[in-house]
Amino acid sequence: MAANTALVVSAHSADFVWRAGGAIALHASKGWEVTVVCLSYGERGESAKLWRQPGMTLDRVKTDRQGEAERAASALGVHDIQFWDLGDYPLTLSQDSLFRLVDLYRAIHPKFVLTHSTRDPYNHDHPATTDFAQHARIVAQAHGHNPEQKVLGAPPVFLFEPHQPEQCAWTPNVILDITPVWDKKFAAIQCMAGQEHLWEYYTRVGLQRGVQGARNSERKMTYGEAYEAVFPHVVETLA
Template sequence: MTQHQETVFVVSAHSADFVWRAGGAIALYHQKGYRVRVLCLSYGERGESAKLWKQGKTLEEIKAKREAEARKAAEILGAEVRFFDVGDYPLHPTKELQDAIVQEFREHRPKFILTHSLEDPYNADHPRVTNFVLECRILAQAEGYPSDHAIIGAPPVFLFEPHQPEQCDFKIQAFLDITPVFELKRQAMECMEAQEHLWEYYTAVAKRRGSQAVRNGGDKSIVYAEAYQRIYPTVGSELV
């Protein structure tokens, strides 16, 4: 990492979430010269690996498979990835995990953070991680929290689109044009062989969001986009 290189964080509950939901943003910001750091809290071994369970794989085999898939996808997108293996279904963050994430934020100082939606009636792991990430951000800002690194400022937090946004009270507040990097996202998605059924689904989502981005004032060259919701307000001297 160069001295002035900014870092983007993506905190993913399961090993494939960052690919489906933020793969375009990861590839785009990598190409812009940012360091992108993905934190995978679990492998999605219990709740998101049905194909592998049906093949008779053991738990450790499934974890190894999901890690290998995620590493390959991250490499394609241009991201660093760190795995924490805290388990899923349910995913319960520990105090040790909390401190590890706070120290990650303190040491690498995120320009902004991407993570899950605040609600998801289909997957309790996702909002649990979102609230956990928001608390870690608060702790990373606290002067009294023990660390070898200085406190962080107030990095924006963006929530990436859940699988069924209409049921998750997800409000689109930003469209990110990922047209220039969509082929990389597609290649990364195809690394996630345990969830092959989602390849076409998230391709269709990206195309639909691209059309909506154009309808909301975006350039007509936009074909693919990702949708995001903000947690904190923008700050500046102009509204646009």
């Protein structure tokens, strides 16, 4: 097991790119092993451009979406990307898939977890995913669950930015400087050809968070990603 590992639980195969690509690339560049779980391909609800092509099929959409996500993961330096194909609109999360995620937590012991906001009236797959990811975290901490395994500690959980933050009651309290790896994030964004309409939007988001990050620090930063921490930070000093 690597000294530094992280886990990203993404509802659809593009979510990790828009919302956490900078964090992934930044930590990968520092030697972290980042595992990304795509619970679905977003094949029904997030692939409109693909469905407009003549003769498109569900299997072909899934194949195209997986290819896009794999190329994006490579651009970001993802250590392991997994496609669980649990469907979307709606996302179907079973007890078996919950225990599968528990096993993954215990296999890699992530030092932090990134996932979706707890509310999203535009996409019920997103809050279902964060509930799923945090439920699995709790089970992975239970000593009575598969007691032969090493239990999970208390990795912090950060909720990445939803598409409509004001409507999602999402309040960022962490801003990450992703300026050094913006070129990698944008390369990954460009891999997502099926949602090209979002390329410019998430570039603007990155610039806006960069301005806010510079405003709240002494850093000279251009691009940022914002997160909402679920749990209190335990620190030795406040400086």
